[in-house]
Amino acid sequence: xxxSVSDYFNYLIYAFAILLPxxxxxxxxxxxxxxxxxxxxxxxxxxxxxxxxxxLAALTVFTAVxxxxxxxxxxxxxxGNVNGMLIVSNLICLFFIGALFLAIGMFFSSLTEDALVSxxxxxxxxxxxxxxxxxxxxSIPWVKSVVDFISILSRYEPFTYGILDITSVIxxxxxxxxxxxxxxxxxx
Numbered sequence: 756x757x758x759s760v761s762d763y764f765n766y767l768i769y770a771f772a773i774l775l776p777x778x779x780x781x782x783x784x785x786x787x788x789x790x791x792x793x794x795x796x797x798x799x800x801x802x803x804x805x806x807x808x809x810x811l812a813a814l815t816v817f818t819a820v821x822x823x824x825x826x827x828x829x830x831x832x833x834x835g836n837v838n839g840m841l842i843v844s845n846l847i848c849l850f851f852i853g854a855l856f857l858a859i860g861m862f863f864s865s866l867t868e869d870a871l872v873s874x875x876x877x878x879x880x881x882x883x884x885x886x887x888x889x890x891x892x893x894s895i896p897w898v899k900s901v902v903d904f905i906s907i908l909s910r911y912e913p914f915t916y917g918i919l920d921i922t923s924v925i926x927x928x929x930x931x932x933x934x935x936x937x938x939x940x941x942x943x
Contacts, residue, residue, distance in 0.1 A: 760838075761915035764845040767824075768911070771817075771853050772885060776877035778816060779860030780870040782809045783938070787868040802942045806861065810935060813857050821850060841917040848914035851927035852907065856881055858934035865941040 783806075786792040795805055828842050856877075863877040864870070888908035893899055903909040910923035 760841055760845065764849055764915070767849060768852060768908070769885070771849070771856055772881045773878055775817060775853055775856040776860040776863070776874045776881065779813050779857055779864050779877070780874035781864070782813060782861060783864040784868050784870045784873045803939045806935060806939050806942065810857060810861050813861070814854055817853050817857060818850065821846065821853065838917060844914045844917050844919050847919065848911055848923065851924055852911065855927045855931045858931035862934045862938045862941070865938045
């Protein structure tokens, strides 16, 4: 049961790696394309406030979708024993991974006025970050430890066993904050 639940959430990570950049691809690039960013920049809201407002709007949509997706597991309890902590820990980690993917999408949306270029750039970056995990099979110890330290999927692994790993949460939040900081710097 645990491996099938973990497989399900792994598939969701890859699905969100494609879908979440599509959610953010127009958030800032469309403003630049239609020249309405001039209106935003003259508003009494700070640049970081504008960026955070758009980011939190996308995060709210993502959270609503994740919550609706969680209803699947309430139906599972009718048909057998469900390890609630395993599902909750996977959902918590998936939320933070999604928050990171949204921050990456916001950053790429701020770089260009073409929404398609923004989506492709963020999807490519996310998949490169996910592909780093496949280098963890290297037999050189120091390379393996570095790869495990920076890998999104290696940090996800404790959650697949129902363990809430606070260092992984800090990693995802910090990386999302870095991408949001870069987004603000692009506009400044």
